[in-house]
Amino acid sequence: MNALRTLAFALGLAALAPIASAHAQEGVASGDTSGKRIALSNSYAGNSWRQQMLKTWDRASHDALAQHLIKETKVVNANASAPEQANQIESLIVEGWDAIVINAASPTALNGVIQEACDQHIVVVVFDGLATAPCAYKVAYDYVAMGRMEADFVAKKLNGRGNVLEVRGIAGVSVDDDIHRGITEGFAQTPGIKIVGSVHGNWTQTIAQKEVASVLPSLPPIDAVVTQGGDGWGTYQAFKAAGRPTPLIIFGNRQDELALWRDILKENPNYDTFSVSSAPGCASVAFWVAQQILAGKKVPKTITLPLPVIEKKDLDQWLAIMPEGAVATPVYTREWTAQLIDANAEGKPLPPSPIAKAGDM
Amino acid sequence: MPPDASRPRLSAPFRLSPLAARPLLAALALLLMFAVIVWREPRAASYLGLRLLLNFSIPLMFAAFAAMAVIVLGDIDLGLGPFIGLANVISARWLAGNPSLAALLLVLSLLAYAAMGALIAARRLPSIVITLGASFIWLGAGLLILPTPGGAAPDWLAALLRLHTPFVPLPLWLAVALALAGQILFITSPAGVVLRGFGGAPEALIRAGWSLIAAKSFLYGLAGAFGILAGLALTGINTTGDANFGTPYTLLAIAAVIVGGGEFAGGIVSPPGTVIGALILLLSGALLSFLDVSTDWQLSVQGGILILVLALRALLRKRDAHAA
Numbered sequence: 001m002n003a004l005r006t007l008a009f010a011l012g013l014a015a016l017a018p019i020a021s022a023h024a025q026e027g028v029a030s031g032d033t034s035g036k037r038i039a040l041s042n043s044y045a046g047n048s049w050r051q052q053m054l055k056t057w058d059r060a061s062h063d064a065l066a067q068h069l070i071k072e073t074k075v076v077n078a079n080a081s082a083p084e085q086a087n088q089i090e091s092l093i094v095e096g097w098d099a100i101v102i103n104a105a106s107p108t109a110l111n112g113v114i115q116e117a118c119d120q121h122i123v124v125v126v127f128d129g130l131a132t133a134p135c136a137y138k139v140a141y142d143y144v145a146m147g148r149m150e151a152d153f154v155a156k157k158l159n160g161r162g163n164v165l166e167v168r169g170i171a172g173v174s175v176d177d178d179i180h181r182g183i184t185e186g187f188a189q190t191p192g193i194k195i196v197g198s199v200h201g202n203w204t205q206t207i208a209q210k211e212v213a214s215v216l217p218s219l220p221p222i223d224a225v226v227t228q229g230g231d232g233w234g235t236y237q238a239f240k241a242a243g244r245p246t247p248l249i250i251f252g253n254r255q256d257e258l259a260l261w262r263d264i265l266k267e268n269p270n271y272d273t274f275s276v277s278s279a280p281g282c283a284s285v286a287f288w289v290a291q292q293i294l295a296g297k298k299v300p301k302t303i304t305l306p307l308p309v310i311e312k313k314d315l316d317q318w319l320a321i322m323p324e325g326a327v328a329t330p331v332y333t334r335e336w337t338a339q340l341i342d343a344n345a346e347g348k349p350l351p352p353s354p355i356a357k358a359g360d361m
Numbered sequence: 362m363p364p365d366a367s368r369p370r371l372s373a374p375f376r377l378s379p380l381a382a383r384p385l386l387a388a389l390a391l392l393l394m395f396a397v398i399v400w401r402e403p404r405a406a407s408y409l410g411l412r413l414l415l416n417f418s419i420p421l422m423f424a425a426f427a428a429m430a431v432i433v434l435g436d437i438d439l440g441l442g443p444f445i446g447l448a449n450v451i452s453a454r455w456l457a458g459n460p461s462l463a464a465l466l467l468v469l470s471l472l473a474y475a476a477m478g479a480l481i482a483a484r485r486l487p488s489i490v491i492t493l494g495a496s497f498i499w500l501g502a503g504l505l506i507l508p509t510p511g512g513a514a515p516d517w518l519a520a521l522l523r524l525h526t527p528f529v530p531l532p533l534w535l536a537v538a539l540a541l542a543g544q545i546l547f548i549t550s551p552a553g554v555v556l557r558g559f560g561g562a563p564e565a566l567i568r569a570g571w572s573l574i575a576a577k578s579f580l581y582g583l584a585g586a587f588g589i590l591a592g593l594a595l596t597g598i599n600t601t602g603d604a605n606f607g608t609p610y611t612l613l614a615i616a617a618v619i620v621g622g623g624e625f626a627g628g629i630v631s632p633p634g635t636v637i638g639a640l641i642l643l644l645s646g647a648l649l650s651f652l653d654v655s656t657d658w659q660l661s662v663q664g665g666i667l668i669l670v671l672a673l674r675a676l677l678r679k680r681d682a683h684a685a
Contacts, residue, residue: 108601
């Protein structure tokens with residue numbers, strides 16, 4: 001009898017459990033975090049992408065301060081030096097921060113200190129420059145998907161036949177490998193498309209221009225160029241200087257590339273492409289993920305972020321609010337981040353990255 | 362190199378008293394820094410706080426000793442950081458799975474360092490050029506071994522670095538041990554007198570029958586050994602390898618020697634001072650963090666400490682000259 005009752009009780013619990021956990025997971029967690037402190041350890045602050053990234057952190061954390069969702073925040077920058085960053089994180093541990101958000105200088109070299117932080121029950125969230133430490137929450141872009149997206153778009157536009165030039169990023173960096181993998185996987189399905197050349201543009205317009213210019217004379221007519229961001233404008237300049245017709249160039253969300261796209265459209269309204277890149281606003285997502293964990297939300301260890309995609313119809317709206325030299329990014333909100341966490345937890349399609357508001361960049 | 366009783370003993374070619382004051386000044390500065398840190402964050406004085414704050418002093422102290430072994434000759438080693446990175450990736454890639462291969466490669470790299478010293482001595486080449494050239498070899502070899510960061514530390518090494526020592530954490534015990542051993546090897550022992558002599562007045566020692574090649578091979582070999590220890594310490598702390606991780610140590614290590622009382626001119630170093638200099642440079646970042654000063658200032662502060670130290674030293678020297 002007793003055993004039966006226990007069994008019935010256990011069955012009842014088992015039946016209740018999914019409902020209870022589904023309830024616990026949906027939406028914004030509102031646990032009290034007004035006394036919590038969240039710090040950012042950033043590996044490098046010396047380029048415009050990183051400066052914009054710090055700005056979105058600033059915006060998100062000040063919103064949280066104003067709404068009494070956190071007590072304090074602080075940003076420490078290492079000078080692209082992993083030992084310095086490791087040191088700074090050890091100081092943050094001693095200072096007793098409740099959560100440490102990290103853009104890591106090395107995918108592995110901070111694992112020791114991250115483990116130390118976890119041992120002290122500090123919430124660790126890594127983003128952009130990821131670290132492999134198992135106890136850290138990871139906020140990551142799916143760069144393989146970005147490569148596939150480019151390959152699929154190009155294959156469709158070229159009707160499955162044509163020559164493609166690939167402009168890659170910095171050799172040896174995982175982001176470059178992942179995008180490249182996505183592109184090759186995508187084109188593997190359309191044998192009519194040939195990658196006839198590949199250069200490393202290092203995500204820098206001037207380098208991309210120089211590298212593309214140096215291989216162009218040896219290449220057959222190019223129908224499309226797949227890129228990684230920060231290299232579309234330079235690629236266009238190289239084609240123009242060589243007197244070649246402008247191919248389909250995938251752009252990378254930089255203001256100069258979007259402005260160029262608008263100029264090309266003025267001359268050729270049928271020019272069709274899209275623009276995609278990682279967003280500096282990922283710092284604001286990482287901030288809200290840390291806040292939500294502290295507020296008691298159940299969060300999966302890996303959160304995939306959608307890449308902001310800019311289509312022809314949104315071009316003018318973006319350009320109207322982008323200062324010169326900016327990378328397109330929204331400042332993500334707590335509500336959007338909670339949706340993102342739910343989508344990741346339940347394996348649903350990710351919410352699309354919203355269009356930025358004035359002042360986000 | 363062993364002392365030889367049949368040869369004339371050489372007295373140190375410098376005055377001791379103002380030099381002895383240098384590490385003392387550095388120690389005072391370190392205590393002051395630590396006092397400020399504890400005032401801002403009392404937890405820093407706990408066993409755990411100390412261990413966290415000083416964890417990365419272990420590779421830095423080893424690196425500083427490696428730099429000291431070269432600076433004592435009046436040479437400078439610009440390849441140390443990448444060499445530490447090389448030791449880091451060799452140990453992270455193979456020490457756990459194939460310890461004999463790791464040991465062999467580490468010994469070979471140590472011999473390469475000694476050979477570099479012999480080359481510099483035999484051909485009278487400028488160390489700054491040779492070590493800078495070598496730095497690209499170390500970095501390239503490191504990247505070939507581990508093109509992207511990864512690998513793992515053997516359990517015993519990670520455990521060793523996390524060893525729970527009595528009273529104070531491991532880095533402080535190590536600091537005391539290194540200071541004592543260094544003081545004996547470089548300052549009080551007869552061999553140390555000769556070694557420092559090669560930095561201060563090499564011609565005199567060569568005329569007295571000592572071999573410059575032997576001395577430089579020994580000291581560069583010693584630098585290589587400390588570089589390997591620094592690399593192993595990094596593997597133990599980070600539990601992985603990254604060929605680029607060691608690079609910043611080149612200049613940090615040299616700065617530690619100078620802050621601790623060493624001179625670029627050669628012949629003048631202080632092992633306890635070097636240990637203290639390493640701790641000062643390490644804590645300068647933490648100090649700023651605890652004072653809520655933006656870390657953007659960290660490099661400027663480290664540079665400022667160096668300038669301050671050298672300026673104070675120049676002042677003291679001037680006063681000495683007046684007194685004489």
